[in-house]
Amino acid sequence: MKERANIFFITYEELRQDLRGSVQKICHFLGKELNSQQIESVVENASFHKMKDNKMSNLSTIPENLFDHTKATLMRKGICGDWKNLLTVAQSERFDHVYWENMRGVNMTFPWE
Numbered sequence: 001m002k003e004r005a006n007i008f009f010i011t012y013e014e015l016r017q018d019l020r021g022s023v024q025k026i027c028h029f030l031g032k033e034l035n036s037q038q039i040e041s042v043v044e045n046a047s048f049h050k051m052k053d054n055k056m057s058n059l060s061t062i063p064e065n066l067f068d069h070t071k072a073t074l075m076r077k078g079i080c081g082d083w084k085n086l087l088t089v090a091q092s093e094r095f096d097h098v099y100w101e102n103m104r105g106v107n108m109t110f111p112w113e
Helices: 012-017 019-030 036-045 048-053 089-103
Strands: none
Touching: 012 019, 019 036, 036 048
């Protein structure tokens, strides 16, 4: 489906590397041109810290019986590559194996380490 004109791919890493440029690419894809003030507003409100504090994006309004807020939050640190601090070597190797098995033949590159 990546060849379809109505499909747009972007990664969290790309957003972190260049949020403003990513917003402009998304706007172009949607056919919606924004002025510089509007783009600045989107960039400000799409920052990780703003979204983490926003009840509309952080799941804090979801009832406790559906999401136990005492055990986890939807948005953790907002950094890339933190999986290295969480997964064991065996888990990382297993993930890589499953990922490459399922992504074989997908002709796309991702900005991951």
